[in-house]
Amino acid sequence: MSRARAALLVCALWCAGSLPAHAATAVDTPVDPLNSPSWQYMRQRFLGKDPMVFDARVQVQMPSAAEDQMQVPVHVSAPGLTDVVDVLVFADLNPLPKILRYQPTSAAPDIGFRFKVEQSTPVRAAMRTRDGVWHVGGAWLRASGGGCTAPSVGTGQGLWQDRLGEISARLWPQQPGLERLRLRMIHPMDTGLAAGIPVFHIDRIDMRASDGRLLASLQTYEPVSENPVISVDLQHSGPVRIDAHDIQGNRFAATVTP
């Protein structure tokens, strides 16, 4: 981490003068602090040629080992990092790496959720600030097989067929202008990797003020756990409207009052 940031700093100084061509290479390939075999591919796939730095302020908190591979809890945050416009969470070595994307329009860049993991993998959060730079943090998760390719429990039980999209939620005012929203939706979140069960998941959850103003928008992908439980911190006071849909176009909505 420190070596990567030092390299970046050196480059920034150089960039202030005339920029030697090879210095750009140092920026393009900062050393991955997690030493992942597929970091270069992940970067190419998710961040493209955008500028990026590894940033210790971007925190991915989770247990070091998965107790339940269908439900690994993660809390992403970035204390001290401001102007975050986009958050991307992915697991390098999952068969489907992309977990979720989050635009905290009027919210902290913090989000809690659970996901399905197939094997040991780095879990990363990339946060794009208004200046266009991705700030990347993460940690390794130990796991030993069976999350993404196992069928959801609900699919086995048929629970969701009667209660698909049912929303349970609550607001906790933290301080004036800041409230925590926790919500749970009933959905199988099937990855399509379990034999005989097609992909079927919620792909968007928007959170709005009563006047329709967008507070935050969340895009969820296959690895998000069945019956997702999400925690976000909104810069808002008062009721929140939840509008969601899944990849089959089913729409789910609810209003939560503090």
Add this chain to the structure above:
Amino acid sequence: MAVAQAANDYRLGAQAVAEGVYVFSGRNEHFTRDNGGNIVNTGFIVGTDAVIVIDTGPSLQYGEQQRKAIAAITRVPVRQVYVTHQHPDHYLGDAAYADASIAALPATISAIQTQGNALADNLYRLVGGWMAGTQSQSPTSTAQPGAVEIGGRKLRLIGTAGHTAGDLMVYDEASRTLFAGDLVFHDRAPTTPNADLLQWLNALDQIRQIDFKVLVPGHGAVVRDASAIEQTRDYLQWLSTSLHTAAEQGRDMVEVMNQPLPDRFQKLAVHDEEYRRSVSHLYPAIELKSLPRR
């Protein structure tokens, strides 16, 4: 490596805790390739013409070595095995007792039949070669709670639940020794993958009514007083209260895992890992109660 393979020795030494009652004490640790899964207490009671074994350990090799260690103490044959509950460290040595009756509560038998192989596989990943030849097998008979006499030893079988859906305790009348299984932990944080905390606390109330002189916990040193019961109760009560409080405060699961444990639990072996595991096991159901349907 060949030497290491040959040296899979649990070094089981029976410790006499009462007249004709012996315990094999495991380490207060997690499963590792170093301890081979010997983190558990097992034991046996010697009657005139039958030995009664309580739990057979984490692997076939443990069961075989346990049997040898018993034979070093007494020539009386093992006729009866009781499995206290479904967790793999307590019964995977059963195959060493193919010629004895192996009994467990119905809930335990059904859990072993549905989850036993997966649990044995998982233990294999954790401890490795110690598990060679080990297979999960279903107990051969159902334990009937109540009084039973085997080899002249009057026993009381007590069927409860809470740590799992079926928790069997074995009480020896003559020595007033209680094999409490994993309803009682001692100086080691309790495990909760199949726990119902309310049932468990009720079971501890029940244990407190039992007139025992010696209590053998599932994990941790043998005691002659109620301290291990109270320690287990204190921890479970705190766990339940703090998880419910956190849910009512809107805490996210990882935030709950990051809460520090009170000082009095810091001395419990593996408290950090077990607490986080318990949040994984228990918080999803508890937090749901804090989220009203919209």
